[in-house]
Amino acid sequence: MTVHRPRIITLLTDFGDQDAYVGIMKGVIARINPSANVIDICHGIPPQGIFSGAYLLYSSYKYFPRKTIHVAVVDPGVGSRRDIVCVETKDYFFLVPDNGLLSFIVQEERPKSIIRVTNSKYFLPSPSNTFHGRDVFAPVAAHLSLGVKPQQLGIMINQIEQLDIPKPVSKKTGHVEGQIIYIDRFGNLITNIAQEYLVKGVGGQKSEDRINQRKATLKELFSLCNTIETVIGKKKIIGLSKTYTDVKAGEPLALIGSAGFLEVSINQGNAQKYFKADKGSKIIIEIGQSPF
Numbered sequence: 289m290t291v292h293r294p295r296i297i298t299l300l301t302d303f304g305d306q307d308a309y310v311g312i313m314k315g316v317i318a319r320i321n322p323s324a325n326v327i328d329i330c331h332g333i334p335p336q337g338i339f340s341g342a343y344l345l346y347s348s349y350k351y352f353p354r355k356t357i358h359v360a361v362v363d364p365g366v367g368s369r370r371d372i373v374c375v376e377t378k379d380y381f382f383l384v385p386d387n388g389l390l391s392f393i394v395q396e397e398r399p400k401s402i403i404r405v406t407n408s409k410y411f412l413p414s415p416s417n418t419f420h421g422r423d424v425f426a427p428v429a430a431h432l433s434l435g436v437k438p439q440q441l442g443i444m445i446n447q448i449e450q451l452d453i454p455k456p457v458s459k460k461t462g463h464v465e466g467q468i469i470y471i472d473r474f475g476n477l478i479t480n481i482a483q484e485y486l487v488k489g490v491g492g493q494k495s496e497d498r499i500n501q502r503k504a505t506l507k508e509l510f511s512l513c514n515t516i517e518t519v520i521g522k523k524k525i526i527g528l529s530k531t532y533t534d535v536k537a538g539e540p541l542a543l544i545g546s547a548g549f550l551e552v553s554i555n556q557g558n559a560q561k562y563f564k565a566d567k568g569s570k571i572i573i574e575i576g577q578s579p580f
Contacts, residue, residue, distance in 0.1 A: 294323040294324060294325045294433075295321075295324055295325065295355065295356075295357060295432075295433035295434075296324075296325045296326075296327060296352060296353060296355075296356040296357065297317060297324050297325070297326045297327070297356075297357045297359060297429050297430070297433055298326075298327050298328070298329050298348075298349075298352060298356060298357070298358045298359060299313065299314075299326065299327070299328050299329065299331070299359050299361075300328075300329040300330050300331070300333070300341060300344060300345055300348070300358070300359070300360040300361070300362075301313075301330075301331050301333065301360070301361040301362065301421065302331070302332075302333035302334065302335050302336065302337055302341065302361075302362045303331050303361070303421070304331055304332065305331055305332075309419070309421060309422070310328070310331050312419075312421075312422050312426075313361075313421050313422055313425070313426040314326050314426075316412065316422055316426035316427055316430065317426050317427075317429060317430040317433075319430075320427055320430035320431060320434070321430045321431075321433050321434050324430060324433045327352075329344065329345070329348050329358075330344050330348075332473075333362050336362065336364040337362060338362050338364070338387055338388050338389060338451065339388075339451060339469070339567075340362075340470060341360055341362035341389055342388060342389050342390065342391045342392050342393075342451060343392060343469060343470045343478075343547075344470075345358065345360050345389060345390070345392070345393065346392030346393050346547075347546075347547040349380060349382075349393060352380070354379045354380070355379070355380070355381070356380055356381070357380075357381045357382075357383065357429050357432050357433055358380060358381065358382045358383070358384075359383045359384075359425050359426075359429045360382070360383075360384045360389045361384075361385070361420070361421040361425055362385075362387075362389060363385040363387065363420065363421070364387075365385060365387060366385070366417070366418060366419075366420050367416075367417030367418055367420070370385055370386055370387060371385070371386040371404050371405070371445075372384070372385055372386065372404070372405040372420065372424060372425070372428075373385075373386045373402055373403060373404055373405060373445070373448055374402075374403040374405055374428070374432070374438045374441050374442075375390060375394075375399050375401070375402050375403075375448065376399065376400045376401045376403075376438050377393075377397040377398065377399055377400060378397070378398070378400065379397075380397070381432060381438065383405075383425055383428060383429055383432070385420075386404075386448050386449050387449055388449050388450055388451035390448060390450075391450045391451040391453055392453065394448070394450065395453075399448075401438055401439070401444060402444065402445050402446065402447070402448055403438045403439060403441050403442050403443065403444055403445070404442045404443050404444075404445050405424070405428060405441045405442045406441070406442035406443060407440065407441050407442050410427055410428050410431045410436065410440075410441060411423055411424050411427055411428070412424075412427050428441060453469075453480070454466075454467050454469070454480050455480065456479075456480055456481045456482075456485055462574070462575055463572055463573055463574045463575060464481065464485075464486075464572070464573040464575070465570060465571075465572055465573075466479045466480050466481040466550070466570075466571045466572075466573065467479065467480055467568055467569060467570055467571060468480075468552075468565055468566070468567055468568065468569045468571060469549075469567060470567065471560050471565075471566070471567060474553075474558065475553075475554070475557070475558030475559050475560040475561060475562075476545070476551055476552070476553045476559055477520075477551065477552040477553070477559045477560060477563065477565055477569075477571075478545055478547065478549050478551050479549055479550045479551065479552070479571050480549065481549060481550040481571070481573065482548055482549055482550075483544045483548045483549070483550070484548075486516075486544075486550055486573070516528050516542070516573055516574070516575060517573070517574040517575075518542040518550070518552060518571065518572075518573055518574075519571070519572040519573075519574060520552060520563045520565055520569065520570075520571050520572075521563060521564065521565070521569075523540070523562075523563060525540050525541060525542045525552065527542070528542055528543060528544070529541040529542065529543040530543065531543070532553060532555045532556075533555060534555075535555050536555065537555050537556040537557070538554065538555065538556065538557050539554065539555055540552065540553070540554050540559065540562060540563075541553055541554075541555060550571075550573070552565075552571070
């Protein structure tokens with residue numbers, strides 16, 4: 289006899305915690321599959337904040353077991369002609385409105401299949417035009433958790449909508465221009481400059497070659513990164529920290545955050561207020577001479 293483990297369903301929405309929307313979605317899932325393990329990722333996405341939702345989904349999804357069903361409902365187009373899609377990758381399923389919520393993820397997860405969800409057999413009866421989280425996303429996720437195949441949900445399509453995610457730019461003058469793409473509740477400024485891009489940019493290609501040749505230790509890498517100056521507006525941070533406590537309380541620092549992007553913070557403070565920055569604000573990385 290085959291024993292099936294309860295499937296995990298995650299929820300990420302902009303519904304907040306003041307209304308019943310999230311609880312209702314969980315109730316619908318429980319009625320269809322009482323054994324489903326439903327985990328909340330976040331419900332504090334800014335209303336209609338598709339870009340923020342895409343970033344948080346990207347920074348979270350890979351920490352869940354294989355075959356997890358990730359449901360993300362940040363859906364300003366609810367009830368319109370926008371599609372709902374079920375995207376299957378090597379390890380995960382994603383059930384989202386087709387509005388760019390998977391833009392970060394598809395850069396590193398190649399879709400095995402993309403299904404436009406149209407089969408109302410798996411919806412609640414008479415879906416409303418304003419609450420597809422309850423009437424479509426929740427029941428479809430529950431049926432997926434019971435073993436329904438994505439192909440049973442609708443028709444296969446070839447592509448999904450993607451947001452225009454800004455890329456850092458290396459200038460001939462030797463500096464890198466990026467921008468702030470997300471600000472967390474602590475006021476930390478998360479940039480679009482990934483750790484890998486930073487390593488490539490520090491000291492140019494020759495420095496990267498030298499790191500590879502010498503199999504540089506983490507200590508050596510941070511020594512190399514201490515040639516970096518991070519500039520936001522008229523304020524500058526020298527070097528790259530490992531932890532928030534590398535500087536005194538109230539002082540600014542730059543470090544690689546948990547999602548792998550360059551982050552600007554204030555130890556026990558709020559970098560957004562300190563730098564008077566917002567999403568889209570420019571950040572400049574000036575690179576000095578490498579010690580290698």
